[in-house]
Amino acid sequence: MGKGLSGERSIAGKDEDSLTMAVAAAIDCLGEVDCGTIDGVFFASTTYPFKEKCSASTIAAVLDLRRDVFTIDFANSLRAGTSALKVAINLVKAGSARQILVTAADCRLGAPGSTFEQTFGDGAAALLIGKEDVIADLEDDYSISDEMYDVWRRDIDLYVNSWEDRFIYSCGYLRVVKETASELMRKAGVSPKHVTKAIISAPDMRSSLKLVRSLGFDPKTQLQDPLLNNVGNTGTAQPLMLFVAALEEAKPGDRFLPASYGSGSDAFIFRVKEGIKGLEGKRRGVKAHFRKKKMVPDYATYLKWRKLIRMPEPRVPMSVSYPTATAIWRERNRIYPLHGVKCKVCGTVQYPPQRVCIKCHAKDNFEEVRLCGRKGKLFSYSFEFLKGNVPIGLVNLEGGGRIFVELTDVDAEELKIDMPVELTFRRLDLWREDGIYGYFWKATPIRT
Amino acid sequence: MLRMFLKSPGVAPPLNLFDCSALTDGAAGMVLVPAEDARKYTDTPMYIIGSGQASVGNTIGNLASITEWVPLKIAAREALGSAKITIDNIDIAELHDCFTISEIMEYEAFGLCEKGKGGKFIEEGQSQIGGKIAVNPRGGLLGCGHPLGATAILQALDIMQQFRGEAPRGRLVDNAEIALAHNLCN
Numbered sequence: 087m088g089k090g091l092s093g094e095r096s097i098a099g100k101d102e103d104s105l106t107m108a109v110a111a112a113i114d115c116l117g118e119v120d121c122g123t124i125d126g127v128f129f130a131s132t133t134y135p136f137k138e139k140c141s142a143s144t145i146a147a148v149l150d151l152r153r154d155v156f157t158i159d160f161a162n163s164l165r166a167g168t169s170a171l172k173v174a175i176n177l178v179k180a181g182s183a184r185q186i187l188v189t190a191a192d193c194r195l196g197a198p199g200s201t202f203e204q205t206f207g208d209g210a211a212a213l214l215i216g217k218e219d220v221i222a223d224l225e226d227d228y229s230i231s232d233e234m235y236d237v238w239r240r241d242i243d244l245y246v247n248s249w250e251d252r253f254i255y256s257c258g259y260l261r262v263v264k265e266t267a268s269e270l271m272r273k274a275g276v277s278p279k280h281v282t283k284a285i286i287s288a289p290d291m292r293s294s295l296k297l298v299r300s301l302g303f304d305p306k307t308q309l310q311d312p313l314l315n316n317v318g319n320t321g322t323a324q325p326l327m328l329f330v331a332a333l334e335e336a337k338p339g340d341r342f343l344p345a346s347y348g349s350g351s352d353a354f355i356f357r358v359k360e361g362i363k364g365l366e367g368k369r370r371g372v373k374a375h376f377r378k379k380k381m382v383p384d385y386a387t388y389l390k391w392r393k394l395i396r397m398p399e400p401r402v403p404m405s406v407s408y409p410t411a412t413a414i415w416r417e418r419n420r421i422y423p424l425h426g427v428k429c430k431v432c433g434t435v436q437y438p439p440q441r442v443c444i445k446c447h448a449k450d451n452f453e454e455v456r457l458c459g460r461k462g463k464l465f466s467y468s469f470e471f472l473k474g475n476v477p478i479g480l481v482n483l484e485g486g487g488r489i490f491v492e493l494t495d496v497d498a499e500e501l502k503i504d505m506p507v508e509l510t511f512r513r514l515d516l517w518r519e520d521g522i523y524g525y526f527w528k529a530t531p532i533r534t
Numbered sequence: 535m536l537r538m539f540l541k542s543p544g545v546a547p548p549l550n551l552f553d554c555s556a557l558t559d560g561a562a563g564m565v566l567v568p569a570e571d572a573r574k575y576t577d578t579p580m581y582i583i584g585s586g587q588a589s590v591g592n593t594i595g596n597l598a599s600i601t602e603w604v605p606l607k608i609a610a611r612e613a614l615g616s617a618k619i620t621i622d623n624i625d626i627a628e629l630h631d632c633f634t635i636s637e638i639m640e641y642e643a644f645g646l647c648e649k650g651k652g653g654k655f656i657e658e659g660q661s662q663i664g665g666k667i668a669v670n671p672r673g674g675l676l677g678c679g680h681p682l683g684a685t686a687i688l689q690a691l692d693i694m695q696q697f698r699g700e701a702p703r704g705r706l707v708d709n710a711e712i713a714l715a716h717n718l719c720n
Contacts, residue, residue, distance in 0.1 A: 436591075436596045437595055438592070438595075440591065440592070442589075442590070444590050444591040444596050444597070444598045445598065447590075466600070468546045468547050468548075468549075469544070469547055470546065471543075471544055471545050478546075480594065480595060480600070488595050489595045490593055490594050490595035
């Protein structure tokens with residue numbers, strides 16, 4: 087790699103992608119919220135695992151939402167996250183939906199050695215839009231659309247392209263976001279001094295400072311830290327993630343101005359409400375994730391994880407079969423929302439679903455139980471040698487049940503019997519892919 | 535020998551390569567006929583005097599117990615019950631030693647020893663020819679390889695050779711009359 091910039095950036099794990107990160111953000115966002123009144127799931131990204139196949143529908147399935155939930159993928163612009171937010175707010179305002187879950191995630195690739203590779207970060211954010219117990223209220227919003235080649239990726243490109251820096255900032259980011267945010271403040275009758283925090287997408291710190299100054303904000307007190315030094319530019323997730331970071335520090339009455347950039351700009355003015363107090367310490371949000379970070383050992387590991395270098399493929403055991411769409415469909419309830427069964431006679435929770443109770447041998451007398459996202463304790467573990475010593479374990483779940491899963495984001499030396507773990511939705515490393523990405527739950531240590 | 539075993543490459547800790555039976559190719563066959571017709575085909579038939587089968591759970595995550603073979607205990611009870619004998623009447627046991635630990639757990643499930651005493655059972659030589667019961671005189675799955683579907687038939691064929699006194703010297707169990715064969719699969 088060429089000359090390195092200072093600071094850190096976030097990297098999706100080996101088994102993470104935009105979809106799994108969005109699921110993790112959604113689970114944190116929803117907490118104990120009753121999901122029965124969620125009428126929509128929006129997912130924004132420029133790096134979906136699929137170009138054709140709705141990832142929002144997968145998120146809805148994982149979260150075990152109602153069948154008549156409305157799902158949309160918002161794509162192709164770093165503005166897609168805030169665009170999803172805008173549409174969600176308008177649908178709720180119009181009465182077409184009670185609650186809408188908005189998620190955004192990105193895992194963008196800069197070419198090896200490029201500045202983008204160093205300044206991009208992988209990440210996700212989720213917001214639940216509704217009318218009751220709100221933590222922030224929309225006062226006004228404004229968007230403009232702008233046609234320009236500044237940062238783009240063609241359908242055949244792996245890495246993000248850009249034109250020359252001075253051009254893209256002076257004619258793009260700085261001009262377009264300034265135009266949008268100033269017009270919003272004029273329209274809303276809000277002057278910069280009435281804004282507690284400007285929460286603005288930022289490609290780099292210098293441009294960010296230049297932009298907020300040009301809007302009349304004091305960068306020292308009014309700029310929400312764009313997290314470029316420890317996370318990086320997380321693309322569509324960035325404006326929402328910064329909004330979440332701002333909400334973590336917010337008090338009722340604060341006025342926020344989030345704005346995004348990408349083929350135009352969306353800008354909003356939010357007022358923080360009393361509801362924020364009820365959430366204190368109840369979500370991991372951004373801060374807790376800094377605490378649980380793990381360093382990637384070296385650059386080669388990153389390249390391997392992103393499959394940017396080809397590794398020798400493991401020898402596939404004869405007995406391994408291809409994943410099939412039919413089997414995944416048939417078992418979709420036990421895969422995505424991780425449905426197990428609970429014996430109606432003795433109450434034993436079992437996964438995968440059984441016909442005969444392992445404990446009392448009662449037959450066909452079960453109710454389905456949702457095990458997704460549960461916490462538990464590591465009962466036993468071993469390693470899968472053929473796949474490169476991948477840790478695998480048996481987890482005793484809170485509320486009953488024992489599940490056999492892969493263990494992730496953990497070093498072999500850290501593993502201990504009875505250590506607290508939680509289930510996390512991840513992409514599988516399949517022996518044979520056959521055009522399919524497999525997803526399932528794994529367990530990871532709870533880091534606090 | 536023991537050093538070679540302990541030094542064999544890891545497969546899934548704590549099991550090393552030599553703890554795991556090698557999946558092999560293989561074929562075996564036998565002719566089953568009604569007991570009263572058996573002597574039409576051979577002068578030295580072997581009779582099935584009892585059998586049992588049970589299934590509980592289907593992955594390691596939902597085994598009824600992780601330290602004992604619950605389905606085997608049920609199947610063993612059924613088999614011994616239908617034969618109207620006890621485990622003490624049995625001379626040879628062909629046990630499914632797909633891994634070292636499986637055989638030890640099987641002693642316990644069959645009631646050859648108490649739970650937790652399976653290791654001691656071997657140390658005392660009770661599973662050897664001349665011990666309490668001759669276990670796997672053909673070498674078992676670990677010694678002979680494990681051609682999956684053919685394994686159970688191979689076990690039965692070896693028992694037949696034992697009954698006929700055709701098993702090679704050194705691993706022949708004298709005057710064996712009753713044997714059991716156990717197979718395990720998920």
